[in-house]
Amino acid sequence: MTRGSGARPHSLRRQLWWWLVALHLAAMALTGLFSYQAYGRLIGIFMDEQMRLVADSYAAGAQAHRLQPLASQKALAAGAFVVQIWSADGRTLLASSWPSLGLPLQTQPGFSTVDWRTEGDDRWRVYTGAAADAAQQEPADRPRVQVVQSASFRQQRATHRALLESLPIVLLLPVSLLMLWLIVAAGSRSLREVARDVAAQDERNPAGLPVARVPEEIGPLVVAFNSLLARLRGALDTQRRFVQDAAHELRTPITAIGLQVENLRGLIPPGEAAQRFEQLEAGVRRAAHLTEQLLRLSREDAPPAVAGGAMAEDTDLAAVLRESVGQFMPLADRRRIDVGFDGPAGVRVPVPAAELRSIFDNLIDNAIRHAPEGSAVDVRLRGGAGRPVVVEVVDGGPGIPSELVGRVFDRFFRVPGAPAGGSGLGLAIAQSVGRRHGLQIELRNREDGPGLVAQVRLGGLGGVAAAA
Numbered sequence: 001m002t003r004g005s006g007a008r009p010h011s012l013r014r015q016l017w018w019w020l021v022a023l024h025l026a027a028m029a030l031t032g033l034f035s036y037q038a039y040g041r042l043i044g045i046f047m048d049e050q051m052r053l054v055a056d057s058y059a060a061g062a063q064a065h066r067l068q069p070l071a072s073q074k075a076l077a078a079g080a081f082v083v084q085i086w087s088a089d090g091r092t093l094l095a096s097s098w099p100s101l102g103l104p105l106q107t108q109p110g111f112s113t114v115d116w117r118t119e120g121d122d123r124w125r126v127y128t129g130a131a132a133d134a135a136q137q138e139p140a141d142r143p144r145v146q147v148v149q150s151a152s153f154r155q156q157r158a159t160h161r162a163l164l165e166s167l168p169i170v171l172l173l174p175v176s177l178l179m180l181w182l183i184v185a186a187g188s189r190s191l192r193e194v195a196r197d198v199a200a201q202d203e204r205n206p207a208g209l210p211v212a213r214v215p216e217e218i219g220p221l222v223v224a225f226n227s228l229l230a231r232l233r234g235a236l237d238t239q240r241r242f243v244q245d246a247a248h249e250l251r252t253p254i255t256a257i258g259l260q261v262e263n264l265r266g267l268i269p270p271g272e273a274a275q276r277f278e279q280l281e282a283g284v285r286r287a288a289h290l291t292e293q294l295l296r297l298s299r300e301d302a303p304p305a306v307a308g309g310a311m312a313e314d315t316d317l318a319a320v321l322r323e324s325v326g327q328f329m330p331l332a333d334r335r336r337i338d339v340g341f342d343g344p345a346g347v348r349v350p351v352p353a354a355e356l357r358s359i360f361d362n363l364i365d366n367a368i369r370h371a372p373e374g375s376a377v378d379v380r381l382r383g384g385a386g387r388p389v390v391v392e393v394v395d396g397g398p399g400i401p402s403e404l405v406g407r408v409f410d411r412f413f414r415v416p417g418a419p420a421g422g423s424g425l426g427l428a429i430a431q432s433v434g435r436r437h438g439l440q441i442e443l444r445n446r447e448d449g450p451g452l453v454a455q456v457r458l459g460g461l462g463g464v465a466a467a468a
Contacts, residue, residue: 013184020180021173028169035165040158044125047079047154048111051127051147054081058145059129067095076121079157082148088132088141105146113151123151190214194222206232254291258284315353317458318345321379321391324360328368335373339364343381349389349458351437358433359441362426363393363454370397370452389458399445399452408443 067083070076076098085095090105103116109130116124125148132142190213197209208226211219261281268277325341332339349356360379367377375396383389400408400415408415411428427443434441440457 013181013188016180016184017177020176024169024173024176028166031169032162032166036158036162039161040154043154043157047125047149048127051081051111051125051149054083055127055129055145055147058083058085059142067097070098076150077153079149079153084146084148086144086146088143090131090144094143101148103146103148105144121150121152125149125151125154187215191218194218198225201229254284254288258288314348314350315356317347317349317356317389317391318343318381320353320356321360321381324357324364325379327361328364331365332368332377335368335371337368337371337373338376339368339379340376341379341381343379343391347381347383347389351439351458355433355437359430359439359456360391360393362430363441363456366426367393367395367397367452367454371395372397383458391456391458393454394446394451396449396451399450400443402445405443409441 067085070080070082076082082096082098082101082103084093084097084101084103084105086093086105093099093105101116101118103114103124103126106112106114106126106128109128112126112128114124114126115122127147129145131144194209194214201207206229208229209222211222211226214222261277261284265277265281268274321341321343325339329339364377364379371377377396378392378394380392380394381389382392404415409427409431427441431441433439434456442455442457444453444455445451446453
């Protein structure tokens, strides 16, 4: 199932961007978690050893009952030890460096973590000294020492260290995103160059794309595209040869039939037989015209090397238009159509005369065939001398329905109700030649009445030659 036209294109750069952000965030989280656990364990071991040493030193000191009080509440937040000296039986608090703590002596000696709500904190790390041991000949009245430290201090130190360890990854993230942007931009530049090469391809002879300047990962795609182009060239060549061969094979018998029909003209009696003969003669002329159009179309579709590779020449545009008008005067006289030309002399364009004739012959022929009998067809030339050159072929026919204007350049397409005799290839040939030389052909209905305006824009190519 194909995507709708409104679906947003998939962006490789955006995908890489978000994957890189996710990778950095995951690395930052893992680094912070590992640092928090490792540094927290290190701080815990170090501080526990310090607490044990402080407790042992006070337990053995002669002046154990004299303690220096803590200076302020901030000392606790900075990790200061609170020393409590208890009597040997653990019932009486003899001294404390922070009496307002009020934490009782723990029943089990050693390290423990105690929840005890006070003004400064509510969680504490506690080391409780053991009672006197008679086996080790310790005095029975030896006091018991308990050392207390804020557990939040340890947690804050571990968190601060984890954040410091994660900071380089955070700082590296914008640098990595910038590098990703530059790398993807450099890689997409080569893709844009390939896209421009594809857009500049000649549909009549698509050439292969260079593989050397694309990234290695994109190389297989370009190789596959070149293979597709090679198959397309083969299909186009086969189609072109078939059209040429078919047109060549048809031209000889149709020409012979036309001669035979011409020879029979004097033998046909007037009446219904003459009318039927005129219909037959019109059909033969149409078949001959179609054959010639097919031959011309196959030549126009051929690449320049096959078509002869004619070099651009400086052509008198007015002279070409007069020749085209003169060629169709017999047809115009039969249909009583007044064909006129208006334009300055000496306007020259760098397009071969044969190519210009191919365009204007088809446009003038189309105008005369569709114009009603007794009407007029005007060929107008404007511009030159540094101004854009424009040629208009104006008729008084029925015009083209607005919904069909975009289809009239399709091969073998004929507007419903069009007069007989056309092949549906004239406008397709004109457009093919115009594209090859950068000419713009536009069809629009007249605004001042019925009829069609076929406009050919030659851009700023024109110039007016000096008078001889």
